[in-house]
Structure formats: C-alpha cells, structure tokens
Amino acid sequence: MITVENLTKRYGSFTAVDDISFEVTPGSVVGFLGPNGAGKSTAMRMMTGLTPPTSGRTLILGRAYRDLPNPARQVGVMLDAAAQHPGRTGREVLHLVGMTIGVPKDRVERSLEMVGLTSEEAKRRVRNYSLGMRQRLGLAGALMGDPQVLILDEPANGLDPQGIHWMRQLLRAYADQGGTVLLSSHLLHEVQIIADDLVMIGRGRIVARGSKAALLGAQGTRANSLDNDALAVAARAAGLEVSGDRNGLLIKATPEQVGRLALEARVVLTDLHTTGSEALEDLFLSLTAPDARDHVAA
Ligand SMILES: Nc1ncnc2c1ncn2[C@@H]1O[C@H](COP(=O)(O)OP(=O)(O)OP(=O)(O)O)[C@@H](O)[C@H]1O
Ligand SMILES: [Mg+2]
Incomplete structure (x- = not known):
C-alpha cells in the first residue's frame, strides 16, 4: 500500500x-x-x-x-x-x-x-x-x-x-x-x-486519475448499426449525448449501455467499441496541453 x-x-x-x-x-x-x-x-x-x-x-x-x-x-x-x-x-x-x-x-x-x-x-x-x-x-x-x-x-x-x-x-x-x-x-x-x-x-x-477502463470509456462508445438514426433517437431519449460522423455514432456511454439500448430499440449493432486508445491519447494531450513544453506553431 x-x-x-x-x-x-x-x-x-x-x-x-x-x-x-x-x-x-x-x-x-x-x-x-x-x-x-x-x-x-x-x-x-x-x-x-x-x-x-x-x-x-x-x-x-x-x-x-x-x-x-x-x-x-x-x-x-x-x-x-x-x-x-x-x-x-x-x-x-x-x-x-x-x-x-x-x-x-x-x-x-x-x-x-x-x-x-x-x-x-x-x-x-x-x-x-x-x-x-x-x-x-x-x-x-x-x-x-x-x-x-x-x-x-x-x-x-x-x-x-x-x-x-x-x-x-x-x-x-x-x-x-x-x-x-x-x-x-x-x-x-x-x-x-x-x-x-x-x-x-x-x-x-x-x-x-482512475481506472484505465473508466478513463478509456470516459470519452464514449463508437457504435454502428443497421439503423443509426433509430439508435441515435433511442440514445437521446435515454438522455445520452450523441454525435455522429461518417464513422458512425459517438455516444457518451459505455459499450454495455449502448448494447442494451440497441437491444431495447431492436436495432442490429454491427460495431461497438470504446473510442479506445485514441481517446485516451486525446485526453492525455488535452489534459497536459497547456502544460506541454512544446507548442506546435500553427
Ligand atoms: N533539484 C532541482 N532543482 C530545481 N529544479 C528541479 C530539481 N529537480 C527537478 N527539478 C525540476 O522539476 C521539474 C520536474 O522534474 P522531474 O524530473 O520530476 O520530471 P519528470 O516528470 O520525471 O520528467 P521526465 O519524463 O522527463 O523524466 C522539472 O522542471 C525539473 O527541472
Ligand atoms: Mg523523470
């Protein structure tokens, strides 16, 4: 300890x-x-x-x-x-x-x-x-x-x-x-x-600070389904923040929550994962950005 x-x-x-x-x-x-x-x-x-x-x-x-x-x-x-x-x-x-x-x-x-x-x-x-x-x-x-x-x-x-x-x-x-x-x-x-x-x-x-799983999940879950519109409606109805782009939906929830939503909404999921290492990387960069030694000139 x-x-x-x-x-x-x-x-x-x-x-x-x-x-x-x-x-x-x-x-x-x-x-x-x-x-x-x-x-x-x-x-x-x-x-x-x-x-x-x-x-x-x-x-x-x-x-x-x-x-x-x-x-x-x-x-x-x-x-x-x-x-x-x-x-x-x-x-x-x-x-x-x-x-x-x-x-x-x-x-x-x-x-x-x-x-x-x-x-x-x-x-x-x-x-x-x-x-x-x-x-x-x-x-x-x-x-x-x-x-x-x-x-x-x-x-x-x-x-x-x-x-x-x-x-x-x-x-x-x-x-x-x-x-x-x-x-x-x-x-x-x-x-x-x-x-x-x-x-x-x-x-x-x-x-x-926190568990790796929580920090990884903190950014949300990337989901794709046969009916992303219906899934987005269901997620919003559940009070979750949803954004979307050509890669699918990004929902501020755990994969389990999204999986349950899809089940209830009878939508077939084709892909479901936490935004993963990119998300933690973004978090790391954003959290430390003002503190970072090097600022890349725009
Ligand atoms: N004896 C010291 N006198 C003055 N400043 C110090 C001293 N020791 C460390 N520092 C400063 O404290 C800060 C933190 O240094 P530290 O070595 O703990 O960083 P670090 O997180 O281990 O970095 P790195 O990833 O490069 O190993 C640095 O700005 C360093 O210059
Ligand atoms: Mg060191």
Missing part, C-alpha cells in the same frame, strides 16, 4: 510537484503518467526518501520510507536504471544488492530468472548492456528483497514492444500475489499496456 498525501516540492519559486494525493492499493498496478518535466521523478524521489518534500508525506505500508525497518525488503525501488556501475557484471551488481540488504545468495539467480536475463548475459559487464537489458537488471535489483511494494521510474524505457508485454505480465503476476506497483512513464501506450489504473500529472498537478 502506498499513500501519497498532499505531496509538494518547491525549488525556490518553482513548484515541481504541486499538492498531489493518491493511493496505490495492494493487487494493483498504477501508472504515473505525465509529459517530460511533469514532476514524476521528483515525486518518486520524495516517496522513497531521497528528496525531502516541501510539504505533504508518503506512507508505504503505513510508514514513512525512512521509518521502515528494512526498506529494501519492503519496497523495491528503481529510479535510474542508467546509474548502475558500468564496470561490474550484472550478476555482481545483484550480489552487491543482496549483500547490502541481507538476502540469501540464491535470490540473485531467482531475480535474474524473473527478469529474463540469461546466465551468459549476467556475466557481461553492465557497460555492454543494451538499454533494455539495463532496465531488466534494474528491475532485478528492485526485486532482490522480495518486496511487497515496487516503485519504478520509467521501467519500460528502452523496452521493445515484446519487452513491454513481458513487463506487463511480470508486474501483473506480482500484483496478483498481493503486490503494490507504482510505475511512471511519459509514454501513454506503455502505461496503457502495463497499468490497470492511471494517475496523470501535468506541471506537478494531478489532472486525471
């Missing part, structure tokens, strides 16, 4: 993290999404005791990070995968982590296995690792203490699509066993694949 309460960080007159609050409950994978400079890393550094907050606090398993009896055994942290010692081999890096936090030696092999690094790869020096291999090694380090909570800053950075799916499976399995996962990303599609719930931030502030 992670509880973030009114967390704020100011650097002089600049507010990097502005009064954010949210919870990550056991069994869930929450994506902390925001554009470059939104304040994700700063917030995660505060959560893990590396940067003191200006105000607010974070409780992990009910305590501040610094008050956890053996933090590495309770919270796996990966903040900067690029910061690993380049001259050591992957296996050495994990051995050192294991010694520092006091876990049995066999945990190294187990962690390597969990992140899919082969024994041969573990013998190579980190300087010769690909970006994706570094991410896997960083994750292996975070998993060494068999923690209940994972806090990962941009863990999917540099992973190929297959790697992102692999990470989803790993984190999903971890959460299914009662683990709590918070991961950040500045890429919507990564978060969309990996996380169940989203917390979106822009310029230090939370701009949206």
